Amino acid sequence: MAASRPNTVNLALLAVTILSLMLAAYSLLLTPAGPNPRANTPNDRDLSAQDLPTRSNTSHESAGSKGPITDRETGRSDRDNGSASGSPRDEAAPDGRAPAIKDPAAKNEQAVAPESSDTSGSISGIVIDGSGQAVEGARVVARPADQRDQPRNHPDFETELSELELHIQRLRAQQRSVASGLDGRFTISGLNSAISYDLSASAVSGGTARLSRVGCGDNVTLLLSRECLLKGKVSRADGKPLTRFRVHWLRADLPNEPGNERVLSMDGHYEVRVKPGRHTVWISVDGVGESPRQEIDITDVGAEVSFSFSGLAALAGVVSDTRQNPLPEATVRLEPLEDRDNPDETEFDPAVPRSVLARCDSLGRYRFEALAPGRYSVRISLGSRSDSREIALATGETKQDFSLNAGARVTLKFRSPRGDAITDVNVIFERKGRNERPTALPAEEPGVRIFTGLEPGEYSIRYFARGGAWARQNTTLVEGDNLLTLDIAEASFIQGKVTGAGTPEGLLLRLRPEAGKAESNSHYSAVVKTDGTFRAGPALPGNYVLELVAQQRTVVYTMNVKLGVGDTTQDIAVRDLATLALRVSLPDGKPAAGARVTLVNGKNSYSARCDERGSARISYVPAGESKLTAEAGEYRSREHSFTLRSGESDYSLELKAPNCVRISKVDKGGEADKAGLQVGDLVFAYNGQDVTDRNTLNRLIEQSKGQESVTLSVDRASRVIVLSIKGGTFGGAYANAVR
Structure with a gap:
């Protein structure tokens, strides 16, 4: 009986064999038909820093790296180096022609750059080589166009590196790639049909190609060129x-x-x-x-x-002030003089920039490593201070230190009302009505900013801390060191609601100090919202004149306000202001979309454009005598004179073809002035013939040359008068109108 029992080891071996056969059969079912032309090819590598677009005219140097860093500037489109995301996994494309290549890390990267819900787009095409033959197994990559801007530089290098890594992940997650089939054709599916894509192609046999801004649905040809x-x-x-x-x-x-x-x-x-x-x-x-x-x-x-x-010169040295202190951030600019001697073995091109610039480091050191021997003009600058001299350079290296009178050096200490140091302060130096540009030096302690390179004299220093208000300190700066402690006052804000004259479209609230100069920055003004609410600040506590400004130029309301620390609520109930709700129609009764409406109120003029319904609004206009006109293309409305009342009013205007001209200007001492014409008069007949527009009047005036006197029929305030004027002359200006 013992011999008939199954051996335990044999049973275990049998189970392993059966399991292996099942796994093999399962893997065969999942394997796509046909060979994988892209398996384990050198081009299947991770997206690296080489795939990033370079910044124009910018070089980045990494400590410890001896490799060259380049910034290509060619007349051709940027070349793609064939790099792509990590090892692909082949998957049959919908058309069965080319296996899709997907990034195995894409699942994790979706959190970095979520996919659009629209993935119905696709781009098809063919990859060919220089002889016109189809290229099998070429890698084609699609990446959204106009989405490759690198992150901005960050003060912290580690943070900048992290942002660059995230940027690479976003690019990798956004791109799609496939391999071309036996006939060289490819189809990239799963694209957002609403945007365009940049395509690149590369082949193991060599060659790359690139197309920019390809739209979904297009069928393109990628011609590989060797590099x-x-x-x-x-x-x-x-x-x-x-x-x-x-x-x-x-x-x-x-x-x-x-x-x-x-x-x-x-x-x-x-x-x-x-x-x-x-x-x-x-x-x-x-x-x-x-x-x-x-x-x-x-x-x-x-x-x-x-x-x-051969035959090059070099120049190096230190720039310091008159007390031998180094001047960081000072610049040294060399300009060759006309009689410089060119080295025998070096060919010079006039197109190459002759002026070269070096900036001093924190120790005041500068260096030019390659110059042509000869005589140069040297300009040393720091802020608004500069000095010029000449220097002769021979072959080899020349050591030359420079001294510059740096003018005024200003140390500003910013403190809160509690005496705490305040950082992140914006500073503007004003002198004689213009802004100066001093050189800012690195801060040595919190709440301190240091500037140098200022001309001694009287200055107005404006400063602003985040969350605070613009403040101003007038002072006299002397040559050498200047120390100022400036207080950052707690800020004031004003908020409220404007009521009493309809919807406040285009209304601006502005704060003007009762004494002193008004600050020209956005903190002292605010646009009134369509519901009448506003909020302005931060501003310095104090007494102000609050102004409401319509049409960006006309002050329609003023009041005195006192602002304390924090929020001040001030509602404004305006009186004697009006809003016009206008509707303008064409001669056929349709809305006059885009018509321009003009309201003249006293010495002020207001205008608005009609929307597609022929409607327009002119808000916050002082009540009183007004004139209203509208125009659209060749059509004009009659001039309406009326008394504008406070509150909101509706008004309708009908456009017609012009049937007269309106006098817009009368030259003093001219024939029109002698005849008694006035601005606003409507001329509807000239010497008995109808005047319907400017062209008609121009023709009639031309025809009347040589006549001693002709008649003008004029409509003045709905009263018809007849004037006489010398033929062939006028002496004024006029425009098409309707009476």
């Missing part, structure tokens, strides 16, 4: 590297597509990507010029070419 690496080193004749320069290249068969790339490299090495072929390559250095141009054949494996600049 290779051009590298080398730029140095002085003594072997020391040049760290700032620009690489230029020009392919012989593409003379209209020159390329250049700005390089910042601590060891003088550079690497740029170019198309294979015969190229002309050269280097330019600001303040020096261009190197001799080299002709080189660049193959698919790339090429290396180095440049050496």
Whole structure:
């Protein structure tokens, strides 16, 4: 019996075998038909910092890194280096032509950049090489256009790095990619049909392509072009590297597509990507010029070419004040004089900037590493202070320290009413009615700001802390050190509601100090909302004149208010102000959309545009005698004179074709003045012939040249009068009108 019992070990082996067979069968069911052309290819790598767009004309240097940092500026569109998100997992596309490649990290990245609910869009196309043959297995990536701006610089480098990493994650989460099929065709699905996409393509066999702003539903062709690496080193004749320069290249068969790339490299090495072929390559250095141009054949494996600049000069030193204190942030600008001597072995281009600039570090040090020997004009500047002199530079390095009278140095200490230090204070220096631009130095303690480079004299210092009010301190600054302690007063706010004259459209509330200069900033004004409410501040506590301003220029109401610390509530009930609700129609009775309505009230003029219903509103107008007109294209309304009453009134205007002209100007001593014409008169007949518009009157005046006297039929305040004027003349201005 013992022999007939199953062995425990055999049973275990049998169970493992059955489980393995089940797993194998299950994996076969999940595997798509056909080979995976993109499996384990070098291009399937994570999105790296190289995928980030570079900032124009900006170089970033990382401590400990000797690799070149470049900023490409070419006439062609930006090239894509073929980078993409992490290892793909193939999934059959809806059309069965190309397997979709998805990022395995996309699930976690959805929290960073949520997908749009609209994923019905798709982009199709084909990838071909330079010979026109379809390219199988090319990686095509779609990324939303106009969404690649990098985060702004942050004072904390760790925070800036974290924001850049999040930015990379967002880009990775937003992009979609596929591999081209056997026929080179591809379809990228799951896109937002409402936006456009940038496409890039890269192939293992070599070559890249890129298209910008492709709309969903389009069918495109991506033509791969090969690129290779051009590298080398730029140095002085003594072997020391040049760290700032620009690489230029020009392919012989593409003379209209020159390329250049700005390089910042601590060891003088550079690497740029170019198309294979015969190229002309050269280097330019600001303040020096261009190197001799080299002709080189660049193959698919790339090429290396180095440049050496001989006969260069260098200049370094320290900028300090008259007491030998270093001047951080001072600038040194060199401008070559006309009679400078060019080195024999260096070719100079007039297009290269002749003026070069260096900024001093915290120890006042400056340095120019590459200059052409010769005579220079040197300008040392700090804030509004500057000094100029000349210097002669020979081959090799020249040490030259400069001294600058830095003028007034101002240390401002900001304190709250309780004596606490206040940080984040904005400061403006005003002198003789204009703002000065001193150099701000790093703060040495909380609540302190230091400025230097100011001309001694009388100043008005305006300052503002977040949550506080603009304040002003008048003072006289002397040469050397100046110390001021400025109080940051607790702020005042005023809020309330305006009532009494209809909807306050376009109404502005403004605070003007009873004594002193009105501050021209938004804190002392507020737009009154359509429900009549307002809130203005922060302002300094004190006595103010509160003004209501209509049409951005006419003061329609004033009152005196006293503001204390904190909120002051002041409701405003206006009297003797009116609001007009207007409706304007065309001759056929339809609404006059876009018609312009003008109301003349005393010496003030108000205007408004009609909406699509032909409606317009003119609010907060002083009650009194007024005139109202409207116009739209060739149509005009009759001028309506009436007494405007306080409160809200409705008014309708009907536009008609012009049947006269209105006098808008009478030249003193001219023929119109002699005839007795007045501004506002309506001329409807000239020498017995009807005047319907300006063109008619111009023609009749021209026809009457040589006649001693002609008649004018005039409507003046609904009373018809006849005047006489010399033929062929006028002496004034007029416009189309309706009577």
